Amino acid sequence: MLDIDVSATFTAEGADRFRVAADLSVADGETLVVLGPSGSGKSLLLETVAGFHDHEGRVALAGRDLTDRPPEERGLGFVFQDYALFPHMSVRENVAFGGNYHDARDPDDLLAEFGVADLADRYPPTLSGGESQRVALARALAVRPDAFLLDEPLSALDVPTRQTLRELLADVLADQTAMYVTHNRTTARAVADRVAVIRDGEIVQTGSPEAVFERPDTPFVARFTGANCLELDGGALAVPDGRLRFDGAGASEATAESATHLAVRPEHVELDPADPDFAAPVERVVREDGRNRIALDVAGQRLDAYADADIAELPASGRSDGDASAAHDSVGVALPRDRVTTLSDR
Amino acid sequence: MLDIDVSATFTAEGADRFRVAADLSVADGETLVVLGPSGSGKSLLLETVAGFHDHEGRVALAGRDLTDRPPEERGLGFVFQDYALFPHMSVRENVAFGGNYHDARDPDDLLAEFGVADLADRYPPTLSGGESQRVALARALAVRPDAFLLDEPLSALDVPTRQTLRELLADVLADQTAMYVTHNRTTARAVADRVAVIRDGEIVQTGSPEAVFERPDTPFVARFTGANCLELDGGALAVPDGRLRFDGAGASEATAESATHLAVRPEHVELDPADPDFAAPVERVVREDGRNRIALDVAGQRLDAYADADIAELPASGRSDGDASAAHDSVGVALPRDRVTTLSDR
Amino acid sequence: VGGESSGQETTTDGESETTTGIGNATEASEDAPTPTADSATVFHAGSLAPPFSAAEPEFEEKYGVTVNREAKGSVASTKKITTQGRSADVLGVSDFRLIRDMVVPEYGSWYAVFATNAMSLQYREDSPGADEIGPDNWWEILSRDGVKVGHSDPAVDPGGYRAVMAVQLGKEKLDGQRLYDRQTYDRIRDNMTVPTGTETKLEGQLKAGKLDYALYYRSIASQSGLPHVDLQPHVDLSKLNRKYAQHYEKATVTAGGNEYVGAPIAYGITVPSVAEAPVRGAQWVEYMITDPGRRILKNKGLIPKTPAVVTKDGDVPARVAKHAEAKTSVGPLEL
Amino acid sequence: MSTDTETRGEAGRRSDDASASRRATDSPAESLGDRIGAGTTVLAVVSVQLVAFAAALAVGYPGAYAGFAVLSAAAIAARRNRGAFGVLAAALGTVLLVALGLPLLMMVARQDPGLVAETAADPAVQQALYLSVYAPLLAAVASVALGVPLALVLARGFPGQQLVESLVDLPLVVPHSVAGLAILFGFGEGGAFGGVEFTVPVIEFTFKFTVLQTMLGMVLAMTFVSAPFAVNAAREAFESVPTRVEWAARTLGANRFETFRRVTAPLAWRGVLTGGVLAWARAVSEFGAVAIVAYSVEFFYLPEGESLSAQHAPVFIYNTYLSSGLQRSGAVATLLLALSALIFLLVRTVAYDDGGWP
Amino acid sequence: MSTDTETRGEAGRRSDDASASRRATDSPAESLGDRIGAGTTVLAVVSVQLVAFAAALAVGYPGAYAGFAVLSAAAIAARRNRGAFGVLAAALGTVLLVALGLPLLMMVARQDPGLVAETAADPAVQQALYLSVYAPLLAAVASVALGVPLALVLARGFPGQQLVESLVDLPLVVPHSVAGLAILFGFGEGGAFGGVEFTVPVIEFTFKFTVLQTMLGMVLAMTFVSAPFAVNAAREAFESVPTRVEWAARTLGANRFETFRRVTAPLAWRGVLTGGVLAWARAVSEFGAVAIVAYSVEFFYLPEGESLSAQHAPVFIYNTYLSSGLQRSGAVATLLLALSALIFLLVRTVAYDDGGWP
Numbered sequence A, B: 001m002l003d004i005d006v007s008a009t010f011t012a013e014g015a016d017r018f019r020v021a022a023d024l025s026v027a028d029g030e031t032l033v034v035l036g037p038s039g040s041g042k043s044l045l046l047e048t049v050a051g052f053h054d055h056e057g058r059v060a061l062a063g064r065d066l067t068d069r070p071p072e073e074r075g076l077g078f079v080f081q082d083y084a085l086f087p088h089m090s091v092r093e094n095v096a097f098g099g100n101y102h103d104a105r106d107p108d109d110l111l112a113e114f115g116v117a118d119l120a121d122r123y124p125p126t127l128s129g130g131e132s133q134r135v136a137l138a139r140a141l142a143v144r145p146d147a148f149l150l151d152e153p154l155s156a157l158d159v160p161t162r163q164t165l166r167e168l169l170a171d172v173l174a175d176q177t178a179m180y181v182t183h184n185r186t187t188a189r190a191v192a193d194r195v196a197v198i199r200d201g202e203i204v205q206t207g208s209p210e211a212v213f214e215r216p217d218t219p220f221v222a223r224f225t226g227a228n229c230l231e232l233d234g235g236a237l238a239v240p241d242g243r244l245r246f247d248g249a250g251a252s253e254a255t256a257e258s259a260t261h262l263a264v265r266p267e268h269v270e271l272d273p274a275d276p277d278f279a280a281p282v283e284r285v286v287r288e289d290g291r292n293r294i295a296l297d298v299a300g301q302r303l304d305a306y307a308d309a310d311i312a313e314l315p316a317s318g319r320s321d322g323d324a325s326a327a328h329d330s331v332g333v334a335l336p337r338d339r340v341t342t343l344s345d346r
Numbered sequence C: 001v002g003g004e005s006s007g008q009e010t011t012t013d014g015e016s017e018t019t020t021g022i023g024n025a026t027e028a029s030e031d032a033p034t035p036t037a038d039s040a041t042v043f044h045a046g047s048l049a050p051p052f053s054a055a056e057p058e059f060e061e062k063y064g065v066t067v068n069r070e071a072k073g074s075v076a077s078t079k080k081i082t083t084q085g086r087s088a089d090v091l092g093v094s095d096f097r098l099i100r101d102m103v104v105p106e107y108g109s110w111y112a113v114f115a116t117n118a119m120s121l122q123y124r125e126d127s128p129g130a131d132e133i134g135p136d137n138w139w140e141i142l143s144r145d146g147v148k149v150g151h152s153d154p155a156v157d158p159g160g161y162r163a164v165m166a167v168q169l170g171k172e173k174l175d176g177q178r179l180y181d182r183q184t185y186d187r188i189r190d191n192m193t194v195p196t197g198t199e200t201k202l203e204g205q206l207k208a209g210k211l212d213y214a215l216y217y218r219s220i221a222s223q224s225g226l227p228h229v230d231l232q233p234h235v236d237l238s239k240l241n242r243k244y245a246q247h248y249e250k251a252t253v254t255a256g257g258n259e260y261v262g263a264p265i266a267y268g269i270t271v272p273s274v275a276e277a278p279v280r281g282a283q284w285v286e287y288m289i290t291d292p293g294r295r296i297l298k299n300k301g302l303i304p305k306t307p308a309v310v311t312k313d314g315d316v317p318a319r320v321a322k323h324a325e326a327k328t329s330v331g332p333l334e335l
Numbered sequence D, E: 001m002s003t004d005t006e007t008r009g010e011a012g013r014r015s016d017d018a019s020a021s022r023r024a025t026d027s028p029a030e031s032l033g034d035r036i037g038a039g040t041t042v043l044a045v046v047s048v049q050l051v052a053f054a055a056a057l058a059v060g061y062p063g064a065y066a067g068f069a070v071l072s073a074a075a076i077a078a079r080r081n082r083g084a085f086g087v088l089a090a091a092l093g094t095v096l097l098v099a100l101g102l103p104l105l106m107m108v109a110r111q112d113p114g115l116v117a118e119t120a121a122d123p124a125v126q127q128a129l130y131l132s133v134y135a136p137l138l139a140a141v142a143s144v145a146l147g148v149p150l151a152l153v154l155a156r157g158f159p160g161q162q163l164v165e166s167l168v169d170l171p172l173v174v175p176h177s178v179a180g181l182a183i184l185f186g187f188g189e190g191g192a193f194g195g196v197e198f199t200v201p202v203i204e205f206t207f208k209f210t211v212l213q214t215m216l217g218m219v220l221a222m223t224f225v226s227a228p229f230a231v232n233a234a235r236e237a238f239e240s241v242p243t244r245v246e247w248a249a250r251t252l253g254a255n256r257f258e259t260f261r262r263v264t265a266p267l268a269w270r271g272v273l274t275g276g277v278l279a280w281a282r283a284v285s286e287f288g289a290v291a292i293v294a295y296s297v298e299f300f301y302l303p304e305g306e307s308l309s310a311q312h313a314p315v316f317i318y319n320t321y322l323s324s325g326l327q328r329s330g331a332v333a334t335l336l337l338a339l340s341a342l343i344f345l346l347v348r349t350v351a352y353d354d355g356g357w358p
């Protein structure tokens, strides 16, 4: 159990003061994913927990109060966003570093596990971003810390390597206490037991991945987790051919009156269904891995949906040629009531 | 038309010599995406084209030979992987920098376009990664270069911002000559007119996104573009209940005899079809954005497929709880012959 | 012995037997307690460096002692003892009056005048007028336009005010004769510059071509390898007798807030009361005022005073006293 | 509640260059602490130290103050939560501070304030001090103006660079009086350029290259002994400018010179300034070489609006020592020290604080 | 075919710290060029320069050589494709090189090789040179040993830091003779610690703190004038170590000291070494302060295995000049120069080339 209740303020010339505050706890063996836009304070939060910044409040791990302990006695493994490898040590020496202070794992085994065994004698300044990141991960894992703080540990990897490492990491973290910072939703869903969304230094929602992704609390969370977030007008959604009401829709906590937005994930938007709620013109079709993301224009608001269909089979003429030329054909749309959440903008 | 035919060698202590060689041309208005694993020489290639490294061969833009020109006379806009913002200038000054040498766009307009208008008076050292990247993009666009060299311009962005910027960039690049380095396949497919895959400093395949993604030339390209790549044994695939032959499958260029691998993209693998080729146990289910990636065990080899179905409706008991516990139920699989490419490992 | 003692020619006096009544007991008691002092420290003026360095090995050989010499300007050497709290076994300076005025009585009670020097004019073969210059026309050449004559700083170095005095004396009559007139003098003065504090740097500046002529001690000039003109006693401040002393008095130099009156050059030497090995110091003084020392002084261009003169008062060590005459003045100069 | 804090990280963590990160640390702990509080603390600490020193001096054991200083530094480090290693570092560092500061402090403490004031009013002293700020400034400017291109070339690297670097460092080991002679021989009448005349045609102004007793010579001597510091500092500064940032400027259309002017130089200027200050300081202290090359020089004395002749302060101080004794020369030295300390503080606080860029 | 090349980028582009990037530049253009070729080029250039200098000297116009040097530097820069700005920088840089090197070169050229050889064989000269390598080494070690903790504290930052930094720089402006007096009065008989005795109990060894004419005093005087360089260089070095890399060490279990030992120090050591070399060089050249505090000292002379008394080389050169004239003292100075140049080259090539870490 990693208990965190901290707040810290940061100042720099030319910038406003930036304040990070969090009251979180991470259960034993749980991976808490911290999701948030860039500049929301994710890195600062992790660094504060690790003991590198003055702060108020307290940090405790498994009941042990860490607040007054120096970083080296906190037992927290940290993977830095910019790797922070020791440039004067070979890759193997980097991974073996912690061995002097802990009962550590064999560096060569770890490097092999991360697919960088052949870099063991190289020095970090000549590694590429992805290579560096794997070494940084191996280095943090080597000392078997009590809990992990991971700051975008996979961001610099190419996709196949990231996939491999994401699974490796999911295995490693399966029964580990960890805070894992990422912007990547796929990664978030793959490793998260619980998700915390941070905005401007403040935690705005925590919950299971399901809860956060499917039932966002605020329009911000909805947007950030990749859901469509459409503005309501007096509790109703303006669609091309009228207005739709969503009274009591989904797991909404907002009453119809106070609701200002509705959220629905693109994968739940049904295209060309038997019983469409309305029809909307297709704005843009973007080919993503193995499917198409269709952007629809709903009375001036944007609604994304996925179409599995192959490009040629699309109802509209949009083609994934990366071209901005919009395809204006309309397509029928249904918004399944149990997938829609209504929100009030606080 | 950007013609590139260069080769350069790089040395560093503790590292082997690294050699980059490329013979490419980018047509006017075309965006060439350079895809490759980390450490494959993408950045070095771009820097060489921009004129920062000694090289052999030549670089020409629209018939103009750039080989002996200094970088500032090449008319190439460069977005660096690590942003390379001027730390002593405000964000606005950064974007306005090129205005002294070129007829440039208004910095504030650009910053607004990239959603960072409120950072105009901040200084780069206090920006977060994603904020920096947007400023770097705006800065390169400001001078309206003749062609663009973009080194992972979206890597540090959170997903919603990346989506927005990807589209913005796709619009900007629509009629621009550009080389665009990325590991991100989604981005690659969204912006690419053509794709070049680089490995160990050498271009191993170029072609349209379709060609590269659907009909990889080599197992390396197949794996790197995210296709399943399974080893064949004497031209046949070992499956749990026998062997499958793929004679004349798809657009294969390898004869059945010489074929050593087969490639098929996960989105083309059919699960639970009416007429399965074989049944395979499910190894792992990973929840990705709006769908599940299912990893199957095909006689010891891994085969990925997508299942749209919601977690609860999965044929297997695997749940996306980030847990490594495998789900061993079997599922029927079909490999559509017209989607399979056979390859020979060169 | 009064202040009126005779002004002798420096080199011709033969009386060396004058031993004043300083008890032998002193000598014995001084020698006895420090038989183990195996090193001696000598502070001395830069112009004494050549003879003292030549004497050092012989002295060390003779007495089995290590000599540490510290050369510095005369004033600086004196001040090391008076203000820096340093101790030395010998102090040798180019003007005994420094010892008279600054060292006695607090840091010493006696001193010896043991040598004189002369001012001379050094030049390079390619200095303007070098091919014509001689003892009889040096003033004419020095007064030419654009000739640079350097000397050290009168404010901080006796060599400096002595150079100025030498030039002043040329326009003063001695026995009704003068070397040059006031105009020539003024022109020479205009050509004179002060490129350094102490005279030790002049030679280098001359050699480097930044000076055409340098006015300094004959002891330096004769050692440097460059040609030089020996000035006449009329101006060279070398004559330690009454007649010349009175002539030299006509020159006065004001510098650094002090007024210096012309006088014969008279080197002083003493064993300060703060000496740690006073016997060694006395041995050095004895060495310098006896034959071996005199020979070296002469070799190095200095003019030994024979016999040396010591003060009448003060604890003159016996080994020194027995080679020197005790006086209360040398020529016109009060001791 | 405060944890183990590395103040450096708070403000400088994102800096992509060393100097940005350095400056950011100038307001340590202030992010959470109170800016005014910090100022008061500094004042309090300084006062306590001065009182302790005065007390130690009064009882005749100035050495005891050293112990006090070391202990108090350690105590402050302990209070600021720097860990055992931090306390040790503070204590050891203070030993050096005492070794450097105690002699100066005792020298200053020895002075008679009345005499110092009287000396300060002496025009000759004022002229010497003026010259000793002014000539070293010229030397520092020359060192920087010529040293910066050299540093740039060295930072870029070329084969045989070690030779050139060693040559640059060589003046450092040359004994000061030898340096003076070397300059006389190198640039004097018989040496290179000695007596060379340039005539500016239109205004009929003839410039004769003479080093002895001229401002030119003084500045040359000072440059000789101080330029290595400027070059070394500037080289380090240029080397710490990230290459990719310079490249970015090139791709935006700036040529080499423009890149230097707008990117490299602004990023390196603090290092260059540090080098200039070191060079200035070194030139101020120079006695040997100046005493040979330019014992006293004619220069234009602005306060009186006329040309006059004076000596460089170290020479002046030495001469005062010889002619007027320790007390008076000590007073001049104290004035020089105070003036220099003031200039250092000014440079460090005013010039280094340019706002904006953190 | 070569384009506009910024050699610095080739090898150092990924370095995350300045010093790594700096070192990487030591093998410029070699990535494509020929290592042996580079060596030959250096030799060729050096030879041509020497021949040109000899020729200029022979015809009596050493000044002409300066022009030649500047032009040839510009030509080399042009050939190496450095652009107009590069050529200008090379030319201006060479002006400074000439100003620094020409006086020394001419001084050396003036020497009679026979006399130099004879002087080199003189045991007194050998002793002075030995002392002048040895005592400055002790001073540099003291400066570094105490300066590194101070630099570390300064690099971390604290309120009132400018005061301490100015205090550290103050010895730089103190005229050398004043420095000597300050030390004499500060640590001499009447000052702090003067005459204090420490007795080591077991071995009954009594150490008396005396500065006058002792090795301790000489080293103290040298430390006083040279420590600021060591502190400043070390501070810059520590400031350029990336904070996050130090943090990484902490999270892996290293405490402050271990982090310093295994990360900060190895990353900063080149800067610290540079500071040490500067301090050493500064101490070698010191005349004024040493002449006052320790004109000649007793020390253990290893080659003869016995204690003897000698003078620091600048003092020795001064004395030689006074007693034996310019020629002979020039020979000693030449030997000192040659020895120092050798030491610089050794430090730069051997110590800075530690292989592995680029």
Ligand SMILES: Nc1ncnc2c1ncn2[C@@H]1O[C@H](COP(=O)(O)OP(=O)(O)OP(=O)(O)O)[C@@H](O)[C@H]1O
Residues within 6 Å of the ligand: A010, A011, A012, A015, A016, A017, A018, A036, A037, A038, A039, A040, A041, A042, A043, A044, A045, A081, A183, B126, B127, B128, B129, B130, B131, B156, D010, D011, D012, D013, D014
């Ligand atoms: N020293 C500082 N003073 C003031 N603001 C700062 C400072 N350092 C960072 N910031 C600001 O704090 C905010 C949070 O920074 P942080 O690095 O934690 O972001 P992040 O969430 O990790 O972003 P990213 O995903 O881009 O890495 C940013 O807006 C940044 O501009």
Ligand SMILES: Nc1ncnc2c1ncn2[C@@H]1O[C@H](COP(=O)(O)OP(=O)(O)OP(=O)(O)O)[C@@H](O)[C@H]1O
Residues within 6 Å of the ligand: A126, A127, A128, A129, A130, A131, A156, B010, B011, B012, B015, B016, B017, B018, B036, B037, B038, B039, B040, B041, B042, B043, B044, B045, B081, B183, E010, E011, E012, E013, E014
């Ligand atoms: N100076 C150098 N000497 C030798 N090898 C180098 C040097 N610089 C980089 N390399 C190597 O060259 C390879 C290519 O580097 P590059 O930066 O081009 O990779 P990249 O494709 O951009 O990778 P990433 O996607 O991680 O940024 C890497 O393996 C790296 O280790």
Ligand SMILES: [Mg+2]
Residues within 6 Å of the ligand: A042, A043, A044, A081, A151, B128, B129
């Ligand atoms: Mg971050």
Ligand SMILES: [Mg+2]
Residues within 6 Å of the ligand: A128, A129, B042, B043, B044, B081, B151
């Ligand atoms: Mg790259």
